Amino acid sequence: MSNIFQKIWAIGVYIFLYLPLVVLILFSFNISKFAVSWKGFTWKWYEKLLSNTGLIDAAINTLVIAFLSATAAVILGTLTALCLQQYRFRGKQVVKSLLFVVMIAPDIVLAISFVVLFIFLGISQGFIALLIAHITFCFPFVAVTVLSRLDGFNKYILDAANDLGASSWQTFRYVVFPMIKPAVFAGWLLSFTLSMDDVIISSFVTGPGYEVLPLKVFSMVKLGVSPEVNALSAIMVVVTIVIVFTAQLLLKEKR
Amino acid sequence: MKERNFFRLFSLSLISSWLLFFALAPFLFIVVTSLLTRDINNFVSIPFTFANYSIVLEHAFQQAFLNSMYLGGGATILCLLVAYPFAYFLANVKEKYRGILLLLVIIPFWTNSLIRTYALVFILKTKGLLNNTLLALGLINEPFEIYYTEVAIFIGLVYTLLPFMVLPLYSTLSKMDKTLLEAANDLGANKFRSFFHITLPLSVPGIVAGCSMVFLPALGMFYVPDILGGGRELLLGNYVKSQFLNAQNWPEGAATGVFMTAIMGLLFLLYKFSTRKTESKGVFYE
Numbered sequence: 001m002s003n004i005f006q007k008i009w010a011i012g013v014y015i016f017l018y019l020p021l022v023v024l025i026l027f028s029f030n031i032s033k034f035a036v037s038w039k040g041f042t043w044k045w046y047e048k049l050l051s052n053t054g055l056i057d058a059a060i061n062t063l064v065i066a067f068l069s070a071t072a073a074v075i076l077g078t079l080t081a082l083c084l085q086q087y088r089f090r091g092k093q094v095v096k097s098l099l100f101v102v103m104i105a106p107d108i109v110l111a112i113s114f115v116v117l118f119i120f121l122g123i124s125q126g127f128i129a130l131l132i133a134h135i136t137f138c139f140p141f142v143a144v145t146v147l148s149r150l151d152g153f154n155k156y157i158l159d160a161a162n163d164l165g166a167s168s169w170q171t172f173r174y175v176v177f178p179m180i181k182p183a184v185f186a187g188w189l190l191s192f193t194l195s196m197d198d199v200i201i202s203s204f205v206t207g208p209g210y211e212v213l214p215l216k217v218f219s220m221v222k223l224g225v226s227p228e229v230n231a232l233s234a235i236m237v238v239v240t241i242v243i244v245f246t247a248q249l250l251l252k253e254k255r
Numbered sequence: 256m257k258e259r260n261f262f263r264l265f266s267l268s269l270i271s272s273w274l275l276f277f278a279l280a281p282f283l284f285i286v287v288t289s290l291l292t293r294d295i296n297n298f299v300s301i302p303f304t305f306a307n308y309s310i311v312l313e314h315a316f317q318q319a320f321l322n323s324m325y326l327g328g329g330a331t332i333l334c335l336l337v338a339y340p341f342a343y344f345l346a347n348v349k350e351k352y353r354g355i356l357l358l359l360v361i362i363p364f365w366t367n368s369l370i371r372t373y374a375l376v377f378i379l380k381t382k383g384l385l386n387n388t389l390l391a392l393g394l395i396n397e398p399f400e401i402y403y404t405e406v407a408i409f410i411g412l413v414y415t416l417l418p419f420m421v422l423p424l425y426s427t428l429s430k431m432d433k434t435l436l437e438a439a440n441d442l443g444a445n446k447f448r449s450f451f452h453i454t455l456p457l458s459v460p461g462i463v464a465g466c467s468m469v470f471l472p473a474l475g476m477f478y479v480p481d482i483l484g485g486g487r488e489l490l491l492g493n494y495v496k497s498q499f500l501n502a503q504n505w506p507e508g509a510a511t512g513v514f515m516t517a518i519m520g521l522l523f524l525l526y527k528f529s530t531r532k533t534e535s536k537g538v539f540y541e
Contacts, residue, residue, distance in 0.1 A: 006344040010356075013341045016414070017363050020374035023384060024366070027377065037387065062367070076273060079266040089267055098274045101282070104467055105519060108475030108492045109512045112499055113281030116288050116509070136277045168262060189361070197364040199478055200492070204499070214369040221482060225373055233366050240365040 021237065028230035045227040046235075052228055058216040059232055062196065065127075065212065069134035070191035076135065077142025077187055078180070084143070085150045086158075099140040110137055111204035118205065125207035133205045134195045141194065142187030149183035150176075189244065196240070282516075289509035307510040316511070319494040326405065326480075326490060327473035330412035334420040334469045335462065337413065342424035342461075343454075346431075357425070360418050368415050372482050375414060379407050379483070407483040412473050419472065420465040427461030428454070463529045467522045474515060491515060 028046070032039040049055065080099070084092065102110070114133045123129050161171040177184075199214040206212060217229055289307055294300035310316045345356055363371065378384045379401045386398035401407050431454065439449035475492035491511060498508030 006340060006347075009340045010344045013337060013417075014359060016337075017360065017417070020371050020378065020414070021363055021366060023377050024370070024374040076270065080270050083263075083266050083270060087263060087267070091271065095270065095274060098278045100523075101519075102278050104471060104523070106471045106475040106492075106515055108477070108495050109285070109515050109519075110281075112495060112508060112512050113285045114277075115499065116284040116505070117277070117281040120284060132277055136273070139273075193361050193364045196366075197368050199367065199369045200475060213367050217367070217369050217373065218478065221373060229370065229373075233370050237362075237366055241362065 024230050025234040025237070028227055028234045030227065033227060045231040048226075049228045049231045049235075054211070055216060055228060055232055058211045058213050059236060061127075061210060062213045063236075065130055065134055066192050066195035069131055069138055069195050070188050072131075072135045073138035073142050073191040074184055074188045077139040077191075078146050078184055080139065080143040081146035081150055081180075082176070084147060099143055102137060103140045103144070107137075107198070107200035111201045114201065114205050124209070125205060126210040127206075129205045130202060130210065130212070133201050134198065137198075137201065138191035138194050141190050142184075145187040145190065146180050146183045149180050153179055185248075192244075285509045285512050288505055289513050291506050293504050293506050307506040310507050310510055311514070315489075316494060319489045319491050322489055323474045323491045326408055326412065327470050330409055330416065330473050331420075331466050331470045333409060333413045334417055335466060338417060338420035338424055338465065339462075342421050342428055345421070345425050346428035360421055364418065369478055369482075372411055372415065372479055375407075375411055375483060376402065379410065402483065403485040403487075405484065408480050411479040411483040412476060415476065415479065416469045416473060419468040423464040423468060424458065424461045427458045427464075431457055460526070460530045463522075463526045467519075467526060471515075471519055471522065474518070 029041050029043070030039060031042045031044075080095070083089070084096065110133070114129070114136075118125070118129050123132075157175060158171060161175045166174070199218075202212050202214050203218065206215065213232075217225060220226070220229065290303050290305065292300050292302055292304055292306075311320075345353065348356060376383070380386070381398050381400060381402060383402065385401070386395075389395045390398060401410075435453050435457075436449055439453055444452070474490060475495070477490060477492035477496045480487070480490055480493060491514075495508045495511050495515075498504045498511065
């Protein structure tokens with residue numbers, strides 16, 4: 001494959017991925033509510049959004065769930081990776097297979113499994129159910145990402161740290177963690193992304209008591225989604241990009 | 256030594272109990288539910304029965320199954336065709352640009368895919384952006400009827416699932432031993448030949464992983480045909496959703512879920528087979 005062809009193809013793919021987002025943001029500034037043609041610039045959808053508490057709450061809930069579940073998934077996933085790499089234990093193969101199954105099972109199958117489980121456990125639709133579900137489908141991805149990083153490094157480094165009198169915590173803090181930090185960060189980002197993007201599992205495990213964006217928007221689709229949603233999406237894209245890039249900059253400076 | 260044992264005990268029990276309660280138990284519950292009888296008040300009740308699996312004989316289920324195979328399979332092939340040259344490009348681009356180019360692939364995902372699917376409506380509608388632009392440019396005289404057709408569903412599925420094809424492909428292609436290509440070159444193979452004899456065979460695990468990660472979710476993406484196809488083309492996902500959320504027929508919904516898990520198992524065997532042939536452990540557990 002020639003270089004020029006590859007570049008053109010890649011640009012095409014990026015345009016395909018970003019066109020809907022650009023359209024979404026552009027039309028958050030359009031005066032007309034339904035027309036696709038451009039009728040002029042306005043801030044009015046942003047003003048209307050401010051008074052639409054339902055929509056804003058749903059957006060905040062979505063962000064809160066994504067942040068909490070990504071953070072919990074990183075802790076659980078990193079622990080899993082460390083255990084799989086360092087210990088021999090009974091049922092290791094079972095743990096590996098379950099992680100794999102959760103990763104590739106269709107969301108809809110996970111969704112109905114959670115519904116049945118939560119009914120059985122008496123956990124009602126809402127915050128807790130959503131959080132458990134999101135942590136569960138995110139953390140295997142963290143485990144795999146961290147594991148692939150761990151596999152790359154020399155095991156004798158750990159013995160060396162041990163011989164030099166480091167405690168387990170010191171070994172983790174000063175030897176292991178610095179090495180897996182990029183993978184941990186990538187795992188967090190991946191979990192955050194999967195959680196923000198999820199539609200299927202959210203629409204099964206949460207309800208009117210704790211609304212998230214996909215549910216709110218799905219109920220609007222039949223009547224026509226108002227440009228307030230466009231405005232909200234525009235704000236969320238910008239806010240998320242700022243958060244992630246600031247986090248990355250902070251991590252880099254500390255290094 | 257004591258603290259190490261404590262850490263080991265703590266983390267192993269945390270992980271095992273989490274997986275036991277929130278991964279294994281729910282899967283088992285689904286199997287049990289699929290064997291119970293429908294009950295209007297309590298969702299399910301005994302006696303145990305295999306009757307729910309007779310849905311495979313029902314027309315609605317068969318239709319959903321065939322549609323899923325067609326739409327999911329088509330979307331998978333399209334994703335592969337679009338993603339392969341792209342992943343190849345990512346794997347060979349200068350190292351310092353790779354991080355940012357990969358990040359650019361996942362940024363769109365920070366906007367919920369339901370909202371992005373809705374944005375596609377704006378573009379694909381009969382009086383939408385695509386048709387307006389093409390008409391204004393004089394490239395067409397009649398607007399395309401894409402919205403509410405299966406073409407729109409294909410576009411929606413490919414759009415939502417493309418990164419799941421790109422990432423595994425990128426992962427295998429970037430790990431490939433480049434000296435093999437140099438050797439082939441030295442031995443007089445042209446680019447075409449070394450692609451079909453080296454690059455393509457070595458990337459088979461990535462292709463199978465990517466295809467599974469596109470095809471399986473595609474079966475369940477009920478909102479894509481709901482929004483872009485006008486709800487006419489039903490996927491297995493739509494079928495499960497209506498059994499669970501509308502018809503309150505959990506046993507049949509669960510049976511469909513078990514059926515989909517079986518499809519997953521088949522694809523997994525295929526993946527195992529493909530990695531054994533190339534003697535690598537594959538992209539899931541590197």
